[in-house]
Amino acid sequence: xxxxxxxxxxxxxxxxxxxxxxxxxxxxxxxxxxxxxxxxxxxxxxxxxxxxxxxxxxxxxxxxxxxxxxxxxxxxxxxxxxxxxxxxxxxxxxxxxxxxxxxxxxxxxxxxx
Amino acid sequence: xxxxxxxxxxxxxxxxxxxxxxxxxxxxxxxxxxxxxxxxxxxxxxxxxxxxxxxxxxxxxxxxxxxxxxxxxxxxxxxxxxxxxxxxxxxxxxxxxxxxxxxxxxxxxxx
Numbered sequence: 001x002x003x004x005x006x007x008x009x010x011x012x013x014x015x016x017x018x019x020x021x022x023x024x025x026x027x028x029x030x031x032x033x034x035x036x037x038x039x040x041x042x043x044x045x046x047x048x049x050x051x052x053x054x055x056x057x058x059x060x061x062x063x064x065x066x067x068x069x070x071x072x073x074x075x076x077x078x079x080x081x082x083x084x085x086x087x088x089x090x091x092x093x094x095x096x097x098x099x100x101x102x103x104x105x106x107x108x109x110x111x112x113x
Numbered sequence: 114x115x116x117x118x119x120x121x122x123x124x125x126x127x128x129x130x131x132x133x134x135x136x137x138x139x140x141x142x143x144x145x146x147x148x149x150x151x152x153x154x155x156x157x158x159x160x161x162x163x164x165x166x167x168x169x170x171x172x173x174x175x176x177x178x179x180x181x182x183x184x185x186x187x188x189x190x191x192x193x194x195x196x197x198x199x200x201x202x203x204x205x206x207x208x209x210x211x212x213x214x215x216x217x218x219x220x221x222x223x224x
Binding site: 033043044046050052095101106 | 144146148153154155156157158161163169201203205210211212213214215216217218220
């Protein structure tokens, strides 16, 4: 069975701090995709990144970076120099076929000015 | 602009009433999905459809029904059999293993 665990329910930081959101996944499939989505207060889910199981390269996009480690089944997300606009709920998700997409429970990030 | 439109944004249901949530996409995506989100929880899959006139149950399909008569449209009906319908409902679409695109959601409450 597929499962995603986001152990951090809520995180609160002060602006300009770095923050890492943890994501641990479980699957027996060798081919899978990992995603991060951002859900601002307005409710819609905004796609941030997709990684397939054969690509363990870390990725950096501006202040965002992702660390994918198959050895620990983790796909952690770091925001550098956080800003108030980063406040949102962040979801990690795992997809093993075209229709089985499992979401974690989400981490609510609050960035205080 | 291409995207997914969900309506209404807020919906209220009376006891014993069926209500239908609309989801329309103009992205030409084959697959469409309905998710339910409860406070403090992740998204759970209700139904999905890979092609027109075909759909499959997700993890929590009981008390819900869908149709897929057109590629662009995937309405969700919350029936009176769904005893705890209060939640935030999100519709999504995608092509193959591309990221899912989400609508803005419908918040359903009980009167």
